[in-house]
């Protein structure tokens with residue numbers, strides 16, 4: 001499992017100066033976790049995980065799903081831990097003092113493993129999750145519990161479908177021969193895939209105007225998205241075009257784990273552990 005260290009910013013404090021005492025409103029500078037400082041693990045792969053690593057010295061962990069990951073500042077490790085037992089071993093071997101699960105709201109397996117492993121190892125855990133989206137006047141949203149339910153609903157809403165659920169979700173739509181799909185993802189999807197499919201390799205953020213142009217260019221009838229939260233350009237564009245949206249609800253969070261909705265809240269939680 002490779003251990004990467006991203007280029008460190010100019011403002012890295014000298015060894016020993018890094019800790020969790022916050023300076024002003026911005027927190028301490030990021031960098032390597034200094035000897036003697038609390039050792040904090042951030043399970044990342046999200047904007048929030050990168051933002052947290054820019055505020056506090058942490059070890060960021062990425063799954064290694066993308067070939068060109070957006071690396072957070074500071075220390076980064078890449079690759080799975082090997083299930084709950086592997087994560088327990090990692091927490092003990094690396095003497096981790098606290099964990100922030102800042103994974104994507106749909107990374108439910110990792111979140112479950114983090115809850116089980118931190119409980120076994122006696123390490124405090126915080127889940128950092130940006131809020132989900134809420135509909136506005138003019139929205140035509142159909143909330144569904146999961147991807148199979150989304151696939152079951154889509155043909156009734158339109159033929160030309162914009163899929164923004166990520167490449168790992170595309171298999172759920174593979175059997176829908178009656179629909180044509182535009183699928184947008186960071187990496188090329190793999191089989192099984194729908195027969196009538198155009199793949200758009202792209203990474204956000206996107207503007208509302210560009211999203212409206214894309215919907216118009218491909219004569220899209222229906223948008224499918226996970227309730228990921230964050231920037232709303234595709235939802236604004238669908239509303240502007242009067243298109244229905246199939247919104248896949250989030251999987252439940254692990255029970256009994258404290259949560260934070262913002263990076264500020266996570267920084268405060270970590271500061272209490274410094």
Ligand code: NAP
Nearest residue numbers: 044045061062063080081082083103104106107108109110
């Ligand atoms: P997942 O299904 O919940 O996790 C599957 C396995 O991948 C985990 O058991 C773990 O392997 C490994 N893993 C996941 N996140 C990891 C992390 N941050 N560090 C180390 N190992 C990790 O995860 P996923 O939905 O495939 O997401 C993978 C990554 O992509 C996450 O970091 C997530 O934040 C990011 N992401 C996901 C989505 C999405 O829609 N799901 C969207 C954007 C970004 P082991 O069991 O071997 O430890």
